Amino acid sequence: MKNLAALAITLVISSVGFAKGISSVAGIELGGNGSFLFSDRSIQAFGVGAGYQFSAHYSMWTDRPVGAKLRVEVAQYRQEAAQKSATDYLLSGSSLKSMSQRWTLIGIGAEGHFEGHGQILFWEAMLGYAMGSDSPITVLPAAADQVPVDVTKTTRSGIVILGGVGIKRVFNPRLVGIMNLRTMLMPQTPYTSQDLVEKSFFIFPIMFNVGVEIPFDVGG
16 A cells, blocks of 8 residues: 555656646737727718727637637727818817727737748637726817817727737747737727717727737746
């Protein structure tokens, strides 16, 4: 019995000693975005513009075809009006000059990767929560001698869908470069302020990012 117990202890110690940790990466990204503003026909607003975002992410089980991913991101989108649209609901006799939206996004979901043409390609799909913040909307008063007026409104907090595709390049075992295109979708209108909550606006961003990842094992 003593010999069996000693053998069992030896096997356990050996298995722990050779156990592999959870393959993981942590990374940061910076980028710019282009975004489109749409509305229903009653508002007739349309705009295009640019903004920025930066994020940090953590992925685990990266040695499998599909692993888990967590991302925290701060994003600002801005659209310049491409056509005249009345904004009497914000300021009597005014028209839209630009809109902006600021969010802090937290997403959790999956990342898959595969190799093709000598590159590591990957995709990600996440369900997230957007935390809204004050965001300026600029309107033009009807009078010709008036300067643009900034009206601060609050973006909506709520569920969002996040996703994208990208490329990774391994510089060395401890440093990986990444480049990706991502977007987000909010099922509801983007503002919660009383004069905008029933207005049917829709924001579609395209986010371009570059960054780095550091691979490591957790446990083991």
